[in-house]
Amino acid sequence: MRIRPAPHPPLRGTFSRREKDVEAEKLARLVTLTNDQHPDLTLILGDSVIQDVIGGHFMPPETCAHILGGLRARYGVFGVLGNHDGWLSADRVKAAFDSNGIPTLVNETRTLAIAGGSVTLAGLADLMTRMVVRFICR
Numbered sequence: 001m002r003i004r005p006a007p008h009p010p011l012r013g014t015f016s017r018r019e020k021d022v023e024a025e026k027l028a029r030l031v032t033l034t035n036d037q038h039p040d041l042t043l044i045l046g047d048s049v050i051q052d053v054i055g056g057h058f059m060p061p062e063t064c065a066h067i068l069g070g071l072r073a074r075y076g077v078f079g080v081l082g083n084h085d086g087w088l089s090a091d092r093v094k095a096a097f098d099s100n101g102i103p104t105l106v107n108e109t110r111t112l113a114i115a116g117g118s119v120t121l122a123g124l125a126d127l128m129t130r131m132v133v134r135f136i137c138r
Contacts, residue, residue: 024059028067041073045079045080048079051087061088062096065099066100075112077101078105079097081093081094105123108122
């Protein structure tokens with residue numbers, strides 16, 4: 001037996017949503033898609049917040065970190081800061097991520113025991129902002 005959906009009436013008028021809600025929903029969807037892959041390690045590479053970027057929309061670091069706090073990975077989820085994070089407030093962004101269970105490496109390393117060996121993550125500072133902008137894995 002086939003079940004057919006009821007026909008939908010045509011929509012009239014304007015449907016609007018706040019852009020920040022759309023961005024938060026996109027980020028939450030990204031978390032779901034990432035977790036569905038059952039990653040071994042997830043690295044957040046910075047620039048989690050932006051201000052005054054054409055086509056971009058500001059999301060408070062607390063909101064972003066809360067959503068990204070849903071990421072899961074076998075050996076962990078780690079972050080670093082980008083220059084946009086530093087321009088807003090490195091301390092604020094780092095605190096938001098740390099409080100949501102995402103260690104943010106600021107000029108430091110973390111060694112993970114993986115499959116009988118080890119991987120060392122290092123967050124390095126950017127010359128322009130002196131904020132951490134990337135990982136080096138050894």
